[in-house]
Amino acid sequence: MTTTTFTSATETRLAVARQVADAVLFEGYVLYPYRASAAKNRLRWQFGVLVPPSWTSAAEEHDFQHTELLMEPRKGAGLAVEVRFLHAARRTVQRALPDGGFETVPELRLDDRVLVPWDEGHEEQVRLTVAVDALAGAGVVVPVTRPAAEETEPVTDAAGRVVGRLLRRREEIGARLRLSAKELDGPYTTQRLRVVLENTSDWTPDEDTTRDTALARSLVAAHTLLSLDAGRFLSLTDPPEWAKGAVARCRNLHTWPVLAGEPGSADLVLSSPIILEDHPAIAPESPGALYDATEIDEILALRTAALTDEEKREARGTDDRAAAVIDLADSLPAEVLERLHGAVRGLREITTPGAPQPPDGVPVFGGPPPDPGSAGPGGVRPDTPWWDPGADDSVDPATDHVLVDGHHVRAGSRVVLRPRLRHTDAQDLFLSGRRALVEAVLHDVDGGVHLAVTVEDDPGADIRREQGRYLYFQPDEVDVADTEETV
Structure with a gap:
């Protein structure tokens, strides 16, 4: 076993998967509008958090990840392992005093940003290579320790004068990585690989301890990359028929391994705290990391560009990664935004x-x-x-019609909305009884019929009509207002 750098071939394989792994590592790291003061940025980090064992019962969070999957290594094969996680760093903002000292303040306002207290994520990784033969029996145990640390960074104004500093503190982390493999009975040289990553910190909380305190001693957004230099892994979601029984007996707790890298390859695995499909990939249209995967890139980029100058100053002072998002959104050319509007994959x-x-x-x-x-x-x-x-x-939405109580309803017909029949949306309470103009009659692939309408007294109806952003109702959710045409 070694802890030296990987071979160039291994680096090449891992590089293909790291882009997706980075998206996992920073999933939800900082959310739009990218300010520390935003309510949704006050509860940090939701995925892949391995807390100290003493904190699991208090927070109902986990102190380990357990990965199992099948592999078919060739003779003399080696396994490269890369464990990645974030180590929370508590950042305090301090202002410079005339006597040369510093005092802690809730914010420090500069021309281009507003610095505030924040927990940053310091990237950590554990890398090792091990011969597959060495994983038999008890396997290999690797201790993972990260010492407590404190560092300062001076803060200067536009003239280069020191006006404050950032004080960062990281607490000690203790963990353990256990690797083992067992050969399975059968005609094939198949082994079940087990990878267990666990927090072993002996820290003990008191009655006033908060989750933020426990996070400082946790492995955050933990995930693992595995690479075979000779052989292949078997997919857990689409295994060969003969392996389905063995796959069903694999235990995966708080993580899920998928084949990574280029489609068709099987020598690389990403074990992620987020459920992914085999061979996950970042959309080629994506302009860069936006960290908020609950949003569509186009919407997020446009909304970020629309933030006020003061909001952008606070975002830039919240985190360097947030500052990069602001700069990215402000610099996206029109052709890049156009690519985000939609893509045909096949x-x-x-x-x-x-x-x-x-x-x-x-x-x-x-x-x-x-x-x-x-x-x-x-x-x-x-x-x-x-x-x-x-x-x-x-079909033609502009000329098609549907019968409602014996009357033809088509584009141009006027109806009275009766959504009370389904109550599928909170807006139903406001739209019931309102008159609307039918803009189109639409048919879905299941044979259903839908009426696209605009509300008659809606001041934004013209904009909805120009953009095609209608309200949709089924025929039994409307009454006919104009009854000139009957059958």
Whole structure:
């Protein structure tokens, strides 16, 4: 076993997965609007937190992660392990005094930022390589310790004068990593790999201890990368038929291992505190880390750019990563924002019967151009991609109609909203009995019919109409207001 740097081949494999791993490491690290004063940034860190054993009963949090999965190592194979986590650092803000000393203050206001107290996340990692043969029996136990530390950083104003300092304190962390493997009975050289990461701190809380105090001695956002230099791992979500029984007996507690790296590869695993699918990847359109995965990148970037100058100053003073998000949102060019608006990941192949076929391996999205106005079987235009609204002539939101109490309701009809029948939205209380204009009649893939409407006295109706942002109701949630046309 060694703790030296990984080989270049191992580094290359791990680099592919680290981008996703970074997203796991900082998931929820700081949330929009990226200010320490925001209510949702007062309860920090929700994923992969391994607290001291003495704190588990008080907070109903866990002190370990237990990973099990199957692998088929070749003879002489080596296993590279990289454990990553954050070590919380309590940051205190201090102001410089005339006598050369410092005093702790709730904030320090500078021209470009407002510095406030905050718990930063210091990145830690444990890296080792071990021969798979050494994992038999009791396996390998690796102690993980991080000492207490204190450091200061001077704070200067625009003129370069020291006006304060940041004092950072980190508490001691004690942990242990246990690795073992057991060969399974059967015709294949399959082993069950077990990786256990546990907090072993002997710290004892008192009756006034808070979660923030326990977090300072915790492994935060802990996750593990595993790489075989010869052999493969088996997927837990899509194992081969012969391995399903053995996969079902694998125990994974407070973490979930998935195949990582490029699709089709099986020599790399990410064991994550967030459930992922095999071969997870960051969308190529994503402009950078935004840390708030509960939001869509486009919405988050636009909302961040719309923060006031004072809000941005506080965000920049909250954390260096938050400052980078502000700068990123302010500098995104229009073409990058346009890419965030949506992407087609795959297209269904449509061909016209009897049409000339392309060479093998070349998909065709439609065949030769048809006569103008013509459509293929079932109303599908063969020259139009399936995801285009104009692909199917059998429906037309502008002219389709639906019967409501014997009356034709189509675009332009006026109805009275009766959402009380379902109560599917809190707005139902406000919309019941209101008159609305039907903008379109829509059909979903399950055969359901929906009415897209705008409320008649809504001052924003024109904007909704321009943007296509309608309210939607089913036919039995409306009464007909105009009854000129009946059947």
